[in-house]
Amino acid sequence: MRILVIIPIITKDFIKGTRERVEPYVRPDTKVDFVNIDYGTASIESEYDKALAAPFVIKKVEWAEQQGYDAVVISCMGDPGLQGAKQAVSIPVVGPGEAARQIAPILGENVVRVYPTGLTVLQLVDDTEKTYQILLENSKKALAEGAQVLILGCTGLHGLGKRLQEALGVPMLEGEGLALSLAQMFVDVGLTHSKRAYPKPPEKLRVYP
Amino acid sequence: MRILVIIPIITKDFIKGTRERVEPYVRPDTKVDFVNIDYGTASIESEYDKALAAPFVIKKVEWAEQQGYDAVVISCMGDPGLQGAKQAVSIPVVGPGEAARQIAPILGENVVRVYPTGLTVLQLVDDTEKTYQILLENSKKALAEGAQVLILGCTGLHGLGKRLQEALGVPMLEGEGLALSLAQMFVDVGLTHSKRAYPKPPEKLRVYP
Amino acid sequence: MRILVIIPIITKDFIKGTRERVEPYVRPDTKVDFVNIDYGTASIESEYDKALAAPFVIKKVEWAEQQGYDAVVISCMGDPGLQGAKQAVSIPVVGPGEAARQIAPILGENVVRVYPTGLTVLQLVDDTEKTYQILLENSKKALAEGAQVLILGCTGLHGLGKRLQEALGVPMLEGEGLALSLAQMFVDVGLTHSKRAYPKPPEKLRVYP
Amino acid sequence: MRILVIIPIITKDFIKGTRERVEPYVRPDTKVDFVNIDYGTASIESEYDKALAAPFVIKKVEWAEQQGYDAVVISCMGDPGLQGAKQAVSIPVVGPGEAARQIAPILGENVVRVYPTGLTVLQLVDDTEKTYQILLENSKKALAEGAQVLILGCTGLHGLGKRLQEALGVPMLEGEGLALSLAQMFVDVGLTHSKRAYPKPPEKLRVYP
């Protein structure tokens, strides 16, 4: 099967890291392609960024269906454009945010608080070691406050999930991989989102750049 | 004070009706301007349409702040782009959806179900009489099921709110007017949304059409 | 329009302060009168005080409607007698508690915890500077714990809201003004509480002091 | 032990029926007295009536404590004045509304909807047979909609609870008896409401009719 992973930013910096990160979740018979969006921002870390990215994520999802992809994953924990994309197409579209939030409760009581790093996304990926230390400290704080399962809040954090999970001894979920895994299962067994939940938008005048 | 009402579609059809509808909510010393967005759709009736409109609503909100407007109202019950717009600017931005949902409980237990008309937005405004009959029927159904306050679900329904309110004897809220009223009050007393809730997005590369 | 503000205590001490505090919310064409209740307590700071005040608030609301007032505001964050008053009359009755709670979420995530001052209401108004320092400290604690919008918990705190808002840089809501603003809007556009939510109590024997 | 049952209306009509109804819940060593309130209404069926009764219920509760009663039950499903009364005194005060709502889930999923009879309280007690038929019909409707436990909504319905329970084969709770039962247990084992939840109101000027 063929799955398209949309990295919803305009620079190619994250493609290599994403490919490495999701590899353990890709089955031998699955071909995964990675693509950026045409307009948008260099990273997504606000509702503002999400809104700017969303239409161009949706356009790529529509393109993926036309190209015959079997499913799409939107590679950002904020799931930008996810609801609109599900309305636009019939193939499964899965976001890492929804995947992590739904699977976490199976492994333990989910973390209910967000622990900000105090860095921008671009700073996060710049100094991996510093980022690791901040995440480790935040994780320990979360566990002290009762968390039982942790979710990595940014899909751009190359390889830190496994390292944190080993250091802490609790599940550390990475949304992209979970989303990719669900996407493959949906394709296998003929499941996709309900068109009663995400009806196809009626045709009308739409003027777009 | 000067308030900008953004009608988040690409056609000018709704400006006149919107102006008439919000008039009872405009105070003598308030000047209200109306503007469309540059790209988007002819109406908003899905998550898909909302996502397409959002970036261009946000651009207009940023423009409004630069032009010295005191506050902005986004004239659509779906509040497209509202969260991102609040992050982008410091002047109050109010959506009719949030205004109606928050004010309704002061007047009675809110309607918790959505009663679809079965028509597209453009059909709704085409045949006012037919639309009125459908809304009347839906309202009666809602009241029979326990609703105590009704909210008109589309801001494009010219003049039907008052007529329905009189026929039914229950409050029929029109979100645009409520949003405009809140916007004027916020300006009067120096209130705006909290920057702790809607922090200014950090500067970064943003490529846009 | 004429609006009656009921100060639900038996002493006249708070009238002057209340009048000053709500002034920015009063429109040029609105006449606001202030009145105490006939029996009750010197301040309201418990369920006990609220229960003692409630019947006499309701009596004043009934009197206001008979006198031709267009709307009523009950000037106490505890909204004593509000539900019964809405049942008794057809003109809008708005409480500062409900007004603040409903409007706050438009400006940011609401404060969910109550931070007590450790003073009685009468002590609060006695030493403004001490009260200001306590409120400032409580506010900082609330913000450190994640609050994004603050609500002044007592309507008797003359002029401290604006000062705190400027010192802290977050919205500090004063319920009385918001209630008065909503009351004016309701009168403007012919809205009042739903009689399906607040039906007129049936006539029967009622013996009252 | 001595328990005071306050019937929070101004007529003596309900005392005999109440005495009969709670009898199965009274233990041999318990002496129960019944008392009306000094001012208020002939029945309680609205927030308005509850507000009018509340201060005079509280006064009777304070009197009961002074008289050495061990506990108080407020005989009305609306629990008028209950919160204020718990603040005023240290002896247990129990309302039939809270008692029924808390005990029902032990016996099955509680009825979540209110089924109005369409009669006033005074009509309800006037024609017992008609009332029974209406309650039977309402109960069947509730069961058809999934209710597993029913609560009699008015404490004034003499002897109908047992008859309905036998006809329907599901638990039909009568709040007064449950409240009386809890009150006796609280006295037995030295429990009362927490003063952290219901702190004694501070002394201050209180002018009362």
Place this chain on the structure above:
Amino acid sequence: MRILVIIPIITKDFIKGTRERVEPYVRPDTKVDFVNIDYGTASIESEYDKALAAPFVIKKVEWAEQQGYDAVVISCMGDPGLQGAKQAVSIPVVGPGEAARQIAPILGENVVRVYPTGLTVLQLVDDTEKTYQILLENSKKALAEGAQVLILGCTGLHGLGKRLQEALGVPMLEGEGLALSLAQMFVDVGLTHSKRAYPKPPEKLRVYP
């Protein structure tokens, strides 16, 4: 009336303590018997232990009904087997967990957090004085964090509830006694759990050790 208290463990160690603890809740005309289960564990402190005990609790409940007991109390705050036991029989079955959780809100806002002692159940009963000190410390922490009513989390803590309640001045609920009290009331007035909530399981092949 005759009530069976099932102590859902396999050792007889807790019978004497339980008998002493529930004594204040037993009425003169009630005969209470105590019994262990045939298979299971030496104490219950995990979902694992609860699952192991449940079938043998249910068997004892079925036996109690056959023997003519009027009601059953399962003496463990985890309420093991409670739902299945209610399905199996028609006499009231009450668990101390459900009893304490339902009655606590009548006395004040309930403690919403669990404060673990860091000891196993068997250690808890071994050194009463050490246990008391830990519970006292935990209770103070809970009160500092806003608790208004406390629930003793283990039914095996002989005599510590009253001592803690006196030291702290807040209600300290002991579930077993509350359950026993409710059970007696249910028998008195002919109440039991709804068979619509807990239908009798259909007959079928059941092979059991």
Place this chain on the structure above:
Amino acid sequence: MRILVIIPIITKDFIKGTRERVEPYVRPDTKVDFVNIDYGTASIESEYDKALAAPFVIKKVEWAEQQGYDAVVISCMGDPGLQGAKQAVSIPVVGPGEAARQIAPILGENVVRVYPTGLTVLQLVDDTEKTYQILLENSKKALAEGAQVLILGCTGLHGLGKRLQEALGVPMLEGEGLALSLAQMFVDVGLTHSKRAYPKPPEKLRVYP
């Protein structure tokens, strides 16, 4: 990898059907074994049946870990023994109930009501055609009441899921397959339930048949 599917009943009737049903979810490199429990019932359709099965499900899960299985699926929508089993072992244990409930919201708003067939489990599997007609009718009712995604409530319904999904055009989830799919993913990427959520029960006396 090797996964054990526990069919938590005492008869072998469902093994063949289960094997066929989960086949589309099994990957080429996964070996799945099926096993019954030693004591329990012929089907599971009540809390009573679940309680009887739970200890013997847990025993089989412990045995699976000792035998070197990589993960376990409990093949019953009621997830009997699931919480205790997660405490007992370190390998992933997944229930079809939790799997379906968590994955459904990704595909649409979940069905919130249970639609009973009126048949026992054993009758359900006896007459497939009759069962299909009942399920089809129930599904249509659910869709008319707003459901967007359906979950097959019994894992014993051989092959009806796909047929219903095709007839109705909405996702019809089968929990066993989803659970098996999640189990395989957890093994692939080294995830299992958090031991902070499901701590290993301390050693103690446990006497068991």
